[in-house]
Amino acid sequence: MESNQTPEPSPSHQSQSSEWQQDLxxxxxxxxxxxxxxxxxxxxxxxxxxxxxxxxxxxxYTPSVDLDPGAKARHTALVELKGIIAPDEDASADNVITGLRAAFENENAAGVILRINSPGGSPVQAGYINDEIKRLRKENPDTPLYAVIADICASGGYYVAAAADKIYVDKASIVGSIGVRMDGFGFVEAIEKLGIERRLLTAGEHKGFLDPFQPAKEADIEHVKSLLSDIHQQFIEVVRSGRGDKLKDDPNLFSGYVWTGEQAIELGLVDEVGSSSHVAREVIGAETIVDYTPSEDFFEKFSKRFGTALGRGIGQVLSGGYQLR
Missing domain, CATH: 1.20.5 (Single alpha-helices involved in coiled-coils or other helix-helix interfaces)
Structure with a gap:
């Protein structure tokens, strides 16, 4: 007789199943x-x-000043102001002022040279540097600061130089351009020919003044001229304050013209012909020059923000921008 009862697993089979489950x-x-x-x-x-x-x-984004061992002995401190004076450039107020402060703080610095090679730029940035030079000179009366002009020292560059004890040039340097300008474009006829409709919504009667896609209004132009005139007068006062009686009475002095180094000496805009090494050796009396200019490493150079520069350029085209030029 057959049995339907399922046979019980053997002990060995139960052991293998238990091991498999435990392993899993x-x-x-x-x-x-x-x-x-x-x-x-x-x-x-x-x-x-x-x-x-x-x-x-x-x-x-933290300017650094890397000094050589010569900074521990008597020396002439050098700070470079090179290129356009603007917040995002090497010649920004932050960079230049950082170098100047480090130079004046070193007791071994017998004097400071601010070497300028700049076509100008932001009047605000130039004003910051000018004010800081005056403050540092007042706090450190025994440490002279001399400006040495290389190829060009125009507009905002000269705004800065005017604060120095003396200004030295090369006979072929370009100096001056004491004036203010605002650039812009007009696209009114262009968009009309292309059949483009300009839509500008503002809150404020004059918020859209000098819009490049709309005809310029005489009242708006006069308003901007008053702004430029005010800034120009500030520039003139800074130069008169810095140069004093050295300036000659010439009607073109503040017209925006530029001159050679030799002509600038005659006009009283600068003092003498001399290079950085000449000033360090013959004027300051400390031939060793130590560079206090804040350094920019490779990564910072590589990370220059193209988008920011492009946006700033477009903004200047659309809204205009004033510069000391």
Whole structure:
């Protein structure tokens, strides 16, 4: 007679099944543990990357002054003002002032040379530097500051130079351009020919004044001229304050003209012919020159923001911008 009863698994079969289940549980547990470790490692890695990124940003936007060993002995301090004077440029007020402060703070600096090679730029940035030079000279009366002009010292560059004790040039240097300008364009006829409709919504009667896509209004032009005239007068007062009786009575002095170094000496805009090495050796009496100009590393140069520059350029085209030129 056959029996339908299922045979019970043997002890060895039960043991194998139990081992298999235990092995599966162990594998799942180890897999979960490894996944947690992997997640934690990636978390640490990304946190480290974020930390490095933040430190890099801090270093990039903090001007640094790297001095050579000569700074520990008597020397002449040198600070470069080179290029357009603007907030995002090498010749920004922050960079130049950082170098000047470091130079005046060093007791071994017998004198300071501000070497200028600039066509001008922002009147605000130039004003910041001019004011700081006056403050540093007042706090350090025994440390002279001389401006040495290289190829060009025009407009905003001369605005800065006017604060120095003396100004030295090369006979072929270009000096002057004491004036203010605002650039802009008019596209009124262009958009009419292209069939473009200009839509400008503003709150404020004159908020859209000097819009390049609309005809210029005489009242708006007169208002801007008054602004430029005011800034020009500020420029003139800074020059008169810095140069004093050295300036000659010439009707073209503040007209925006530029002159050679030799002509500028005759007009009283500058003092003498002389290079940085000449001033250090013959005037200050400390031939060793130490550069205090804040340095810009490779990463900072590489990270120049093209988008910001492009946006600023478009903004100037659309709204106009004044500069000391």
């Amino acid at each position: 549980i162990n594998r799942l547990a180890f897999s979960a543990l490894n996944e947690q470790r992997r997640t934690r490692r990636w978390g640490i890695f990304f946190k480290f990357l974020l930390f490095v990124y933040l430190v890099a940003i801090l270093l990039l």
